Amino acid sequence: MLVVTRKKDESVLIGDDIEIIVVKIDDGSVKIAIKAPREIQILRKELYKEITEENKKSVSVDSSVLKKLK
Template sequence: MLVLSRKTDEALIIGEGEIRIVILGVQGDQVKLGIEAPRAVSVMREELFRAQKENALAAHSVSPDDLSDLKAPAPVPPSPSPKPKSP
């Protein structure tokens, strides 16, 4: 892992300059980053990336037998009884 120190408004360049990360600010233990990257490059927080991977893995682990109940039509609830008319 490369470890660098940067100040506010300083940047890092990744690759041939197509990805640029700018330090926008530091407050306490939080760093605000600005990321410039081509639209084809996915940029997301690590915890979202991991959750997305776990969800994809879980979806692929479902067998067709697990989904067989979904083929049956949903039960139709009974119609409500008409209310008696008041005199």
């Protein structure tokens, strides 16, 4: 893990085409902007976890249906 210190309006580059910019720092909260190509999916981690869990539930239901069909 890389930990960096950034001030308002400073940024971090990831590769050649992703830039994370600190837009606002306020009372323990940081607002960031992300510049990236449209084809790169950007999700909040909690949303990613929720989607992953839903996908696991769907897969387990589908496999149980398939077992019943055999």
